[in-house]
Amino acid sequence: MTAMSNKLLQNVIIKGTKQGLTLHLDDSCSFQMLMQELDAKLSANIRTQENSPLIKVRVHTGNRYVDEKQEAELKELILKKKIFQIEEIKSNVITLEEAKRMKEESEMTSVCAIIRSGQVIEVPGDLLLIGDVNPGGQVSAGGSIFVLGTLKGIAHAGKHGKLEAVVTASVLKPSLLKIGDIINPTPENFMQEAHEMECAYVEDGQIIIDKLQVLKRKRPHLHKFEGGF
């Protein structure tokens, strides 16, 4: 083995864990070198018996940003061996776009308007609406929805699946309530009751409607200033 190839072989470090394998990929060499070495190491070092379950693999790319095309190549190379299953591909770096999105999702947008029948408001993070959502109107948010007003239309919080999201309103009488992909079945007589200062949150896969005061206990994460990425 030459000195050169010795160095080359340092670019991929394979660690076994209880859950499977973690592949640490060096972030200073070229992507092509990395792929060659990974290919060689995965073929050479790992043997399994026939019919044994797939080995779970986590890939860490360090400070290397792996774009979509490279990620696809990585996946293809690993899956080609037919004995692996990819759990995650993780990098320390994200694109500006992703960073923006994360920042947006952690921010609160405040809107002062009446959302009338046929109108839709959609925000990436939390929504503070000062005004009503009339029947036939719709609000949706990546995070929570807080309505200073009457919510009679449709509300969808945590639209990308964030189940910790909540919906609160001065008067909570939505025609349809969704948190993540969970939908509440509107109980009979619901609209006849007052429903002032209430909130909705998810517990055991169900939407619960309760007094605003319970949020302090049920969703302590609300008690902080988010944002400031």
Added chain:
Amino acid sequence: MGEAIVITSGKGGVGKTTTSANLGTSLAILGKKVCLVDTDIGLRNLDVVMGLENRIIYDLVDVVEGRCKLHQALVKDKRFDDLLYLLPAAQTSDKNAVTPAQMKQLIDGLKQDYDYIIIDCPAGIEQGYKNAVAGADKAIVVTTPEVSAVRDADRIIGLLEKEENVEPPKLVINRIRSHMVKSGEMLDIDDITSHLSIDLIGIVADDDQVIKASNQGEPIALDPNNRASIAYRNIARRILGESVPLKPLDEEPKGFVAKIKKFFGVRA
């Protein structure tokens, strides 16, 4: 330079045409020069309610397509001394015969000669609505105390609020029946105004005389004693900027209190 007011609702049959006819008539009674414009192309009936249908020669589409001059198409209401005119809708063409730009040009032309242009809008939110709103400076939304009518009014208000050239719309609640409101079978005024949160400019009672008058081509506003007529006249006065107090129902003055009111020259 006059102003153009579109009368609209979203839902059909709630009283746009009745409101247009009676507001136009009331404004003329108050001495204003008014032109009514029927934009319900294909389903015109403002002319019938006004009793002017037999005098139509040309219509709005004829004007837009250059078959006649604007003044040739205007039908004069002989009950008024040169104060009230109607531009009828075409009965045969369809809504797409006119564009919003053409409509705006037409209304801008009328604004030179009239104090008020009252535009009767067709039901719906499509082309006909867009045409009717194109030249308007102000808007009146008509609803009845029914959930579906209020819902459609809400939708229309949302669209009107996006129109840069139109002032925030005002609300007329039509066909209120006091006994049904009292018994809780109907939405009451507060329910409706808090839902729609726009300014209320008038409340009109449900009154059989309105239907009878419309059928005879004599808008109810011509009758000085009918409660619906009084309501329409009060809306007209509010349009002129007078502050006429809003009562739950602009009832016909009756009995003792009414006599005193009349004595002092006050009317609901």
